[in-house]
Amino acid sequence: MMTEQLDEYLQRLEEAAKLRRRSADWAYIESRPEPLRTALKLLVETGDLWYSSKLSGVPLDELNEERKRARIPLVVV
Amino acid sequence: MSLAVADTCFLINWLSFRRWEDIFKLFYRILLPSIMAPELRSQRIRSRVEELVYRGRLVILPRADYVDREALRIFNLVNSTPGLPRIDEPETYGLAYAALHGLPFLTDNASPKVAVRSLSSLKGVVVYDSLDLLVLLYRESELRTAVEEFMSDTSIVFSRERLREAGVGL
Numbered sequence: 463m464m465t466e467q468l469d470e471y472l473q474r475l476e477e478a479a480k481l482r483r484r485s486a487d488w489a490y491i492e493s494r495p496e497p498l499r500t501a502l503k504l505l506v507e508t509g510d511l512w513y514s515s516k517l518s519g520v521p522l523d524e525l526n527e528e529r530k531r532a533r534i535p536l537v538v539v
Numbered sequence: 540m541s542l543a544v545a546d547t548c549f550l551i552n553w554l555s556f557r558r559w560e561d562i563f564k565l566f567y568r569i570l571l572p573s574i575m576a577p578e579l580r581s582q583r584i585r586s587r588v589e590e591l592v593y594r595g596r597l598v599i600l601p602r603a604d605y606v607d608r609e610a611l612r613i614f615n616l617v618n619s620t621p622g623l624p625r626i627d628e629p630e631t632y633g634l635a636y637a638a639l640h641g642l643p644f645l646t647d648n649a650s651p652k653v654a655v656r657s658l659s660s661l662k663g664v665v666v667y668d669s670l671d672l673l674v675l676l677y678r679e680s681e682l683r684t685a686v687e688e689f690m691s692d693t694s695i696v697f698s699r700e701r702l703r704e705a706g707v708g709l
Contacts, residue, residue: 468623468657471624471649474700477698481696510625510627511548512547512630513625515578521580521581522548522551522579522580523551523578523580523581523584524580526551526552530694534694536548536552536693536694536695538647538668538670538695538697538698538701539698
């Protein structure tokens with residue numbers, strides 16, 4: 463991949479992070495108990511469901527359901 | 540195409556799509572690496588996975604040393620290449636299996652797609668995300684409808700650029 467294409471991908475990933483931050487229901491996230499709250503915040507920042515699940519200890523599919531309730535979109539770039 | 544290797548996150552979300560069974564118009568059987576299977580804990584998803592296993596449409600791949608070696612090579616290569624998005628361990632295993640067997644890898648994460656386009660040793664490996672599959676499955680207005688349904692059912696959003704590239708105007 464050319465450097466310009468890689469740069470474009472990285473830019474898309476940054477746009478995705480902004481969209482997650484904008485779309486997230488922060489009141490819902492703050493209302494969740496730990497470690498779920500941290501897992502959701504991690505997901506907003508990274509967009510990486512597996513990573514957020516692994517680091518927080520919240521099961522992957524439980525975190526996936528919670529991220530829908532917290533209105534955190536997974537963005538395909 | 541008859542077989543494809545799937546990532547857990549991809550599978551969890553695709554199985555929430557109202558037209559999830561359409562994936563079998565593209566692939567006869569989906570392969571899920573066994574290291575990913577423990578990630579599936581919700582009863583709803585597990586039931587669907589068990590049904591697919593029973594019907595012979597999903598196979599849990601046993602862990603193998605030769606795949607582990609390739610996965611470790613890819614894991615180190617991707618994660619040590621500046622600028623490339625980080626890749627996870629299970630995802631790397633799935634990508635390695637797909638690469639070694641000439642099968643497509645299904646994932647909605649950017650990292651494998653960027654890696655196969657960036658690294659010469661992964662050249663030729665096919666990585667599809669959900670939008671790629673929707674484009675392969677549907678045409679024109681049905682594609683647009685399917686994309687809207689998919690995003691509504693899964694809370695997955697396709698970037699404007701990807702939608703434009705796919706010719707889907709929402």
